[in-house]
Amino acid sequence: MRVYLLIMLFFSGICFAQNTITGSVTDSNKQSIPGANIVVVGDNTGASTDFDGTFKLSTTAKLPFSVKVTAIGFESKIVNVTSASQKLIVVLKDEETKLDEIVVSASRTPERVIESPVTIERMGIQEIKNTTAATFYDGLENLKEVNFNTSSISFKSVNTRGFATVANTRFMQLVDGMDNSSPALNFVLGNLIGVSDIDVASVELLPGASSALYGANAFNGIMFMTSKSPFTNEGISVYYKYGQTTQNAAGTNDYNDFGIRAAKAFTKHFALKANFTYMEASEWIANDTRSMTGGSVGHDMNQNYDGLNIYGDEVTTFIPNVGQVSRTGYREQDLTDNKVQSMKADFSAHIKPWANETEFILQYKIGTGSTIYQGANRYALKDFLMQQGKFEVKGKNFFGRVYFTSEDAGNSYDMRFAAWNVNRAAKSDQEWFTNYATAYQYAGAVMGTDANQSASIARNFADYNVLPAQISFIPKPTGAARFEPGSAQFNQALATAVANPDLTKGAKFIDHSKLYHSDVNYNFKDIIKFAEIQVGGSWRKYVMDSEGTIFTDYDGPIEYKEYGAYAQLQKKFLDDRLKFTGSLRYDKSQNFDGNISPRVSFVYSAGANKNHNFRLSYQTGFRNPTTQDQYIGLDLGPFALIGSAPENLDRFQETVNVSAAGQAAGQPATIGMSGQNAYRNAYTVASVQAFAASANPSDLQIADIGLVKPEQVQAFEAGYRTVIQNDLSVDLNAYYNIYNDFMNTARVISPYYGTVGTDPTNPAVQQTYQALAFGDRRVYQVYTNTTAQISSFGVGIGLNKKVYKDFEVGVNYNYSQFNFDQSEDPDFVAGFNTPKHRIKGSLGNAKVIKNLGFNVNVRWNSEYLWESSFGDGMIPENTVLDAQINYALPKWKSVIKVGATNLFGSDYLQVIGAGAIGKMWFASWTINP
Structure with a gap:
């Protein structure tokens, strides 16, 4: 309801005398260009083209005036406007290569991709439109150097350059400049509080260390998601997606996704924007029954069976003359409803009080939903909620922002503890094992049964209080029979457990943690001419508030602070062919010594047109111990987690x-x-x-055991980018990383x-x-x-070429490897969790015929070892084929898309312990006036 009230407010207010011009933007083949920006020269007023390349721009500028038209992948153009009734027909010339796209994140200043000092991947509006995945975020998996770790259908974590579990604390994700990480967990929960498909303007991803500019935790990669401005992208946009997921364990289930965006620039000085999205689906059910204690699968032949996705059977004890015995557990799908939901909204006010580029932004974001997260255990995140609020001022050469992030675990719970305490609600562990031991020994002594037969009789008695007639004289237990999944007793016991934060009786965890952050940056390029110099800094405070259920905050929230400052110098030499970038950053966390992070890079542009670009860089990254590394105090039963x-x-x-x-x-x-x-x-x-x-x-x-301290990486990278014969782009890179004090x-x-x-x-x-x-x-x-010396290295190759008219073929290959001597630290678990070989390919054409486009993606990875605190195992090699076809309806300002993921493939794994990923098809309708 609030969203609709806000939309109504957008279109109310004072009317100003304005000139309104309309027009269209096409390429040299007369194909429309969606997402092109049209900005009045010398003014803040702007607009952007919709899916059919048309636009409408209202401005208070007096005639005549000029507009500048820009679009990624095309040369910009300035057009004169002499009449309010003039219809602009703008044709932009192709730049022929994505390597000419402009990026900001690599050096905190605009530069062409081809001149970036480090490896960078980018997804713009056209790539978002053409993605073969159901969402743009899922489509990131098709970028070079990106590997996904999928814990849930709605919880995917980005892995770049290895050493990542689902909880990837070595990767940062920024949305409009705000860190998306959970304050308590210290890693990103996918796109829970990210950007809507119809509001995202661009995604930039740096797969290497970036601490010299972005501080702690920009260790193995950082991603920037930028939303659209209401000054240049006005109107009400809506999308709806319907599809179905199919998995062997879960069957076929519906998928629904809806979103709306409303934006209005009331004047050239003031604009508002609001977004709302809602998604629901069924989970990829995790049903891996492999035994974590060795031996056969199931209790029939293995009385100490502990199934990977069966919980409750971790409770085990040694019984004299019987052996090691575990309780009977429950399947993961019995302990959760297997439903996924995600709802997020954001609201922002944008003010440009003066004629220059200075803009004030006040923004609020909220995301809530239900999904599954895998850490040491499997956690059902139910009604998990995150909020962010930001105030930012930015201009041509500076920005300053402050923001907060808060979270509420809602009704989330640990499924392993839920199973333990559902079992205990029927019968205590002591009574259950006593029943088992008694029946086992009597069965052998009186009935002459063998070990497996005795074990079966004993389990039947301990679970269901049932005995064979020969030994029916054994006293009846006081505890109840095992609660069967779906029964009223089971449902009541589960509801009681998930509502109780005392883990000796329940499974609920409480989290009201927060973080507060500020950033500033100033570029002196208009003041200092001999080089481009930037300075900046950041400050952050963590507030851990779990009421003693996760952290040792029994007596109140625990707080600690971090701060940092940096400077960067960039200068070109040799007729602007050689670009030098040098950065230095100092960071200090309250609990650790300060850390200095330098970066030095050179880019040399050879050739008559400067289109052969060689780059070489050295940079460092570091990662502070997380809030959990430092302050967790969690009794998990068989063991306890203790922060250092x-x-x-x-x-x-x-x-x-x-x-x-x-x-x-x-x-x-x-x-x-x-x-x-x-x-x-x-x-x-x-x-x-x-x-x-x-x-x-x-x-x-x-x-x-030494107390934990920050880990560090030294990253060496070399690369080459070029364009051959105007239509073949080549991107090569190689890196070598040396890790010190790797956290373990x-x-x-x-x-x-x-x-x-x-x-x-x-x-x-x-x-x-x-x-x-x-x-x-x-x-x-x-x-x-760890004291072990760890290194990793890799090679990436990316090729893109137009093979016939506008048909474009792309292929990329990545090789990744790590080395360390196990004898230096026999207990060290690397958790590299990255395939040695990955190949990705694409074939697409945005305009096969008028208004019709398609895209196909294929991914292959070699077999690799997955290691985590939850479970280890081999991830098999797999090949995944995704495809989509889209058709524009200009009259209706709409695009219809039909797509499918994992076409023709069987269910496949990305995470040991998570559900296998099945197939999905979807159809979407997007209206973008």
Whole structure:
């Protein structure tokens, strides 16, 4: 309702005396150019062409005046306007190559792609229109150097140059200058609070390190999404998409996506804009049943079975004379409704008070929805909400902005804890395992059953309180039978668990975290002439507020701050053929030492037309430990996650119960543990396992865990871009990265009592042997840095050519690899999660015949290893074919598009533990007057 009221307000107000001109913009083949900008020279007034290349521009400028017409991929043109009734017919000349497109992000100043000092990918309005994916964001996967990690149909994270899980904390995403990262999670939740398909103007992506200009976390890549200005893109635009998804596990389900954009420039000084989108679909169901504990799939032949996407069976114990046994779990699809929703809106006011380019922007964005996120566990994000508010002032050579981001976890919950506590609502773990052990032993002793038969009888008794007649004399349990999925008991137990933030009884997590950020930048190019010099800086504050459910903020929110400053000099030499760019940035986080990030690059333009461009760059990147790396204090049951901020080691406190054997040996019934135990008094997991097998104390190794500190990368990159015979564009690049202090997690085991050590004669050390033998021990996952030397390297090749009239063929290849010596850190898990080989191809024509266009994309990747805290495994090689056809209806100001993804392919994986990706077809109708 608020959206419609705002739209009505757009068209109310004072009328001014204006001249209104109309016209059209076409290319040399008389094909319309959508998204061309028409701006009155010397004024702020502007407009843009719609899908059929027509425009209407209203201005208070007095006749005669001139307009400048620009479009990506075409040469600009200035046209004189002498009459209000004059209809402009503008024909733009092709620039022939996408390498002449203008980008800003590479150096914080406008420059041609071909002259960029680093590798850069761009998606403009025409590419957005032609994407074969259901949304422009999904279409990013077809860009060179981009690999997606798909956790959900609506949650895809961008992976560039490796070392990325679904939670990609090494990649930044900015929307209109605002960081889209979750304040608590420190990574981007896809396009949850991003840009609508009908409001996005351009996307620029830098796949390498960019900390010299953009600070912490611009480590392996950064993406910039820019929305359309209401001064140049007015009117009401609407789209609707309907489609269906098909997956082996989920079947065939509907997909709906709707969006509306309203923008009005009331005068050349004041404009308003509003967007609203809503999407709903069914999830790619995750149903991987592989056993995480080895052995057969299912409890029939494996009494300690732990299925990857089955939860509750992680609860396990060792029973004497029986073996290791796990409880019966529930499938992921039993624990969530498998529905995906996304709703986002944004509102902005734009003011240009003077005749120059200075603009004030006040913007508010909100996004909410339901999806699935995979971290250490699988999380159902239900009614998750993020908000952003921004005030920005920008001009020709400067900008300054302040913004905030806040989030609310809503009704989100951990599906693994949900399963544990649904099980416990029926029967406690202690009673369940006692029932199992009793029935197992009686079955063997009385009935003479073998191990598998005994295990089946025992599980049936523990789950359903049912026994064979021969041993029916066993006392009946006090607990209820297992709750079957879909039953009233199951639904009630699940509802109770997901509403309770106490993880010993429930699964809900609370999050009201926030961040506050400011940026400033000034370019002295109109003041200092010998070189282009820029300076800038940023400041940020994190406020963690989980009420003790995620962080150790039991007594109130935890806050910490970061700030940074940078300078850049850019100058051309040798008849403007050699461009030098040098940048230097200093960043300081409250909890860590300051970090200096330099960047130096050279671009040389050879050839008579300067169209052979060679580039060489050296830059550094760094990543501060995330809020979770520092302040998490989360008991996950079998282990606890402990952040390594010095104060957090004391903030995390828990009480553990000592075994009867330990008490008999003189220990108290309960003992207090803290984060200090995890980092200061623990053995490595591998050595404890060896000790359990050998009983030899010399097998034990002290876990030498350092507190986490920022990780760093040195990035060397070389590249070449050119245009051959006016229609073949070539883009080559190679990079080599050296990582230092690479952040890592490690599992350690801390005994409840005693002091870890290597002297077996020391009584305090001997106590730790007892604790381990009695099972009086705690597993922790801690955050630290590896001492291993890690490097990665890669090569990229991109070719684009017009093969016949306007038919364009593109192909690109990427090779990615990493190296490190495992012996330097045996427990280190790299998590590179990137194919060694990737090939992408495209064939398209925006105007096969009048108003009809099409595009086809194909992607192939080689097999690769996926590693994460949730699960490891091989991702098979796969080939994916996407296609779309679109038809413009100029009379209706509309474009009809029909497309399909994963045509002719079977379900395929991108993330171990997530649902396999199936097929999708869609049809959309976009009205853009």
